[in-house]
Amino acid sequence: MDGSASLTETEADTLAAVLARLIPSDEHGPGAAEAQVLAFIERALASDLSASRALYAQNLTALATWAAAEHGAPFARLDAAAQDALLARLEDGSAPGFSPAADVFFELVRLHAIEGMFADPRHGGNRRHAGWDLIGFPGPKVVFTAADQALDVEVTAVRPDAG
């Protein structure tokens, strides 16, 4: 399933940069980029979350405009520290030009990023179970035994479609 038509290339670039800071790739494992969280969100915006499509477009444009005003460059081209500083102002609601407010948009993207990172891979994100590996979720199993529910034991993970 290809939902790539749901955002323009520029919007998608900006969103990918945001996601890479929300869930960075680092020593603790793959982040939003490797887990294909962008693909998850694009697919969702073309289906279940189509009502949020316009809100994404509007606010990703606002982010691009604001980043250009603050730093003279698109958000996606800024260094990580500058990106984080701007995102912190989205989170606290002080960033200008967002609709209905910067913090509302930030919370929406954060929720969808986490959904994309930790939902079943069938929805297009959580590729190679990056999210599930991060938190130690053993995967969907039909049976959890008493041993699987004991304290301090390693539970065997099931990774049905580790593609």
Add this chain to the structure above:
Amino acid sequence: MQAEHEEAERLDPADVVIVGLGAAGGIAAARLAEAGLRVVGLEAGPRLTSRDFAFDELETDFRNRLGDVKVNDEVPTWRPDRHMEATTSHAGRTVSLMVNGLGGGTIHYAGQHFRLAPWHFELRSASERRYGAGALPADSTASDWPIGYEELEPYYDAVEQELGVCGRGGANPFEGPRRADYPLEPLRRTGWTELIAAAALRRGLHPFAGPAAILSRPFRGQPGCTYCGFCNFNGCHADAKASTYLNVIPRAEATGNLEVVAGARVLSLPVNRDGQAAGALYLSGGRTRFQPARAVVLTAHTFENTRLLLLSRSRAFPNGLANNAGQVGRNAMSHVFIVLDGVFPGRKLNRFGGTWPQCTSLDDLNADNFDHTGLGFVGGAVISAVQEAKPIATALSTPASVPRWGGAWKAWLAAHGNSVGRLIAPAESLPYEDTFLDLDPRVVDRAGVPVVRITSRIHEQEERRHDFLVSAMSSLLLEAGAAETWLARPLLPAAPFQSTFGATRMGDDPAASVVDRWCVAHEVPNLVVVGASSFPTSAGYPPTATIQALAWRAAERLAGSLV
């Protein structure tokens, strides 16, 4: 509505038409059909099977796919008081994850199956006796129930035996007297639930294995639980939940006396010229049909019970059916649902997998099981330590001391994702003068029907009760070894209305209630309304056991009057 129902296709009359085949409707259908009455059961949703229930947290817990048929499109609006305009935003929170289908809420509920305590039936009088005339706020409309625990006890037992509820009688020292033990032993204990049980014992509390409408072993043709971990907000992949579409509804159909109509969206409940309920007008497959009946049993969710009554206007009932006293929608309540997490650094708690009701529960801080003197509130909640962590929910709940995104957030999840323990508590809330349900004057669903409007705010007693319980729950987590605790969701100005009570409450006084002690409408002698909407007080327990006991009792009485 009168004209509309006269134009509809008129079906053969039934003895009883039931609106909503869920927790209450399923029980009522079985009792009435087994009494030999001809029953038609109307259900807005489809007939689902185990194949419809994927292990998919996004689809169930977040998109509420099973609610797409109807309820997702009619989410109530909310406003804090009557002077404000209601909105659908609810500060970003879904009001309720209801579903449509044969079995209703019992398809996807957690299955915790508690009886109320005897105290809950006499909250007002018992509180005023012990704590004085000011125990309840002046603007609370709380009343005692018209029946006591002892009148409902035989029906609690009947439901437990019929469904195969598991638990251990007497394990909870605060429980009311019971005539028989649960038919099945409790669900399996886990490392996490035993960790909390041990901590509770060290604190002098009284932990027990929470009772559950989930089969701990095969029972009457249903298999036992496999502890998969995708139970709450989902139907059972193994048919091991005591959902009514798996037990009482097929048993009722087996009598030959119950006709189930799935996909029937009820539009209104018309009345005869003498002001009695005439049947149900419903839409099915694009056609409007009228099902006449000698009696009507309304057993939808609280929101739909209220909405259907208010929509059913006639000359005899210009403000909605059974609403000439203006009581429909009043005395509404919601649990203030507390979810408290704690991190146990270095421990693998292995709460993934299993099901909520494998819980360790305790009633020490529920009902009047502790001295409330000076606390400024009455009641409380059962507290449960639960299994069944799911991955998205796990990632969404981190302590306030940790950034909510970025490298530090991710590092915290990597270190502690399997080290978070969870306690839950459905805190009681009281009914108030200014808390009610009515029809929204502006917002309609896709069929053009007004949605319910909630007018509700958190009152002082609810805030104090919430804070008291959070503090006690935090203390229990710390005793068990938690390094830090936090609320997985903050207290909002409006209760979430996930479990919703009242609005068609029971009472002896027709000027202050909608239905009588048998759940028969004061103003319409052949209309029965049963559900959490019947509750005069919300109680600090999940409601389903009580809903089903009330439904059994009401249906038995109705059958006696019709046979």
